[in-house]
Structure formats: C-alpha cells, structure tokens
Amino acid sequence: MKKFRYILKTMRPKQWIKNFFVFPALLFSKSFTDPRAIGLSVLAFLLFSLGSGTVYIINDVIDRKKDILHPRKCKRPIASGKLKAGEALAAAAMILIGVVAAAAYVSIKFMGILVLYILITILYSLKLKSTPILDILAIAAGFVLRTLSGAVIIGVEASSWLLLCTSALCLFLAANKRKTELETMKEAAGEYKASLGVYTLPFLNQIITVCLTLCIVLYALYTYYTKVPYMMGTTAFVFYGLCRYQLLMAAGELGDNIEVTLLKDKPMVLNLVLWGLSCLAIIWKFY
Template structure:
C-alpha cells in the first residue's frame, strides 16, 4: 500500500481532475451519452491522465534540486528522496509510451495532440517558464489542448468560441495562481519569473481574462442555440465563480487552484450550480 501511495504521489493523482476538460466537447454537443462517444471520450481522458502524469514526473525530475528548498514542493516524492529519480523516470517513461500507443490506436489526431502537449511542456520546463506572460499562456494552453483533444477523439465539432472560453478561463486560473505566489513568496526565489511580474500587471491579466471568458461564454451559448433559463443561470454561476476566485487570489489563497476549488465553500456551490445549470441547458 505504501508503494501504491508513493506511485500516486509521483504521478500527482490529485491533479487528474484537470483532465475532465477532455470530456467538455462531447458534453457541450449533447452527444456524451451516446455509447460510442462515451467510450471514446473516456479513453481519451485516460490517455491524457497518462500523458499529464508523464509531464509531472518530467517536471519533478527537472526541478528536483530547486524543489528541495520550496516549503511545499520539497514534500514531493522525488525532491524529498522518497522515490529515486531512476524509478520516477521509469514511471514517467511508461506513462509517456502508454499514452502514445493508446492514442495511435484510438485516433492519430489524438496522438498528435499529445505530442504537442508534451512538446509545449518540455519547452516550458526547460526554458520558457522563466519568460513572463509567455509562461502563463503556455500553462493555459495545456487546458486548450485537452479541450481540443476531447473534440477530435469523439469527432465533435469544436467552435472558436468554445476554445476561447477554455483558454481565457485557464489564463485566469493561472494568473490568479501567480498573483497568490507573489504574495506568498516575497523574495520570489522559489519561482524566479515572479520577479518580472507586478501585482498590478497580473491583476490586469486576471481582469482581462475574466471579462473575455464571460463574453466568449455568452457568445458560445448563443452560437450553440442553447439560450434558455438554464444557460443564463449557468452564466451567472460562472461569473460568481470567477469573482470569488479572483478575490481569493488577492488574499493570496490561490497558490493551489485545484485545492481551493475543492475546499472553498462558495466556490464549491458556484461550480456545482454551474455544472447543474449547464447540463440542464444542454440536456434539459
């Protein structure tokens, strides 16, 4: 059981929830309940779980020396020494190869998207994580690639407005994370790129991404002809969630966006209500 626990920590199973965005396209199209679409969507999400796990392992190996001095990252299996780098590397390589082989059997387009995802993350980890604003866009692009992969895997049409919603929403979350890190780590030694940001500039990015997300969300709803009471309520819940998240960022509480999404009660309520009203607008 201890070995399994270490394995789950190495591949950061607590971050797998991010891969739910892969299911977004077929759910939005109203085809998710169709047997073939459901199977292909679930397989593509599983492949992305493997792919993201490989990326997490690569990042931990790449940053293990610096992570040893971080108050939170020092607790990770690789940086803490709980898991030898060789074992972690083998786990990461296995996840990497398994995701590509599975994608090749499912859909070549999915395999190309996974390769793009790997390429973006390798570039980020090796060099571009030190380039302000570009690194925000690269991290956000990971969610965009996930969303597009879900559409390609299930032969679901992906509109520009859908991609814009996902990209801008992701940019908001990442910017809120950086804003909180600027507050939490005054010396910025744990993440050097923070020295190149100001809280004002990050808040401008947050504001822009929130406005852009809500505007493109509205356009997307109208384009998909799902304008009804449920869709209007989903838009309101989306706005509440964004405003709450940005407020938590200003308090320095969004260093771990995934954790705060599950622990903040108002965010829990707004996300749950958004999901219910959105599903109601599509399937109601």
C-alpha cells in the same frame, strides 16, 4: 510498494481534475446521450491524466534542486530524496510509451494532440516557465489542447468560441497561479523561478482583471451564438464562479494548491454543480 506510492504521488492524482476539460465538447455537442462518446471521453480523461502525470515526474526531476527552496514542494518525493531521479524517469518513460500507444490505437489525431500537449508541457518545464508571458500562455495552451482533444476523440467539431473561452479562463487561472507564487516566495521568488523576478503584483492584477472580463464576455457570446434558448442564462453561474474564485484569492484562502482547495469550498462546488445541471437540462430540452 513504497516506490510505487512515491511514483503515484509524484504524478499528482489530485491535479488530474484539470483533465475534466476534455468533457465540455461532450456536453455542448449533446453527445452525452451516446454511450460510445461517453466511453471515449472517459478514456481521453484517463490518458491525459496518465500523460500529465508523467510530465509531473519529469518536471519534479528537473526542478528537484529549486523545489528544496519551496516551503511545500520540498516535501515532494524527488526533492526530499525518497525517490531517485533515475527511478522516476524510468517509470515515466514506461507509462508514457503505454499512453501514446493507447492513444494511437484510439485515434491518430487524438494521439497527435496528446503528444503535442506533452511536448509543450515538457518545454514549459525546461524553459517556458522561466519566460514571462510565455509561461502563462503555455499553461493556457495545455488546457485548450485538452478541450480540443475531447472534441476530436468523439468526432465532433470544436467550437472556436469554446476554445477562446477556455483560453481566457486558463490565462486567468495561470496569472493567479503566478501571483500566488510571487506572494508565497517573496524575496526568494526570482531565485525559485526566473519569471517571478520579472513579474510584479500590479502587472499580474491587470492581467487577471482583463482575462476575467474576457472570459465572461466570451462565454456570454458563445452561449448566444449556440442559438439554444435560455443557454445565455448560465452566464450567471460563470460570473459567480469567477468572482467567488477571485474573492478567495484576495482573502488568501486558496494557497498555492488552488485546484484542490477549490473543491473544499462549498459555494464553489454548488455553483459548479448547478452550472453543469443547468447546461445539461437546457441542452437536453432545446438543442
């Protein structure tokens, strides 16, 4: 039973909130009125969660020696020695086979996107995360594939504007992630991750500013070209959310477990709920 708990912990269930990126296509295509589309979107979320969980296991096996240097990651089951690398990889292989088989049964196209996501993420763990620029591009690509898969599994066309907006948002988040790691690891940053030895805070701040601006502009253009009345007004929630996020980052209140910490910030959660309800109401009424 302990081994099962360690495997589940290594799969990082708290990080599965990232897989909510499969749902925007359901919302913006107004497919949320179709029970079958809702069920397929939930299935996509579950399969991506299990798929990303297996990649986390593989990543922790690869990084187990480096994680010992990190003040928080050294406590992970594999890095701490509570879970053997062989046991972890065996569990990952079994889960991965089941996930790919289930995805293929639902949709070959969806399976292709899921497999591509897994391959890119494994490549990221092996090489790309140590390569400046390509590391944050790989992170963003993973989120774009999640968004694309959400459209494919319910049989709707993924908007180019939506994919571009997702790209800008995730580049913004990835650059902030690198900035947090750089500030946390300090002198040991380059030893922990090669790309951190190349990045500088001024450079990352520039990337963050560009991507933040780009995300707001792209979202505004996306809502404009949907031709849905009042939809452009939801840009205010996006602006507030991104600025609130950056404010928390500047104040050092997020730490390096950003996704989990954000869910504890009441203004951020309230803003996200209001954005979702506003989009839902506007699309329901006018789309």
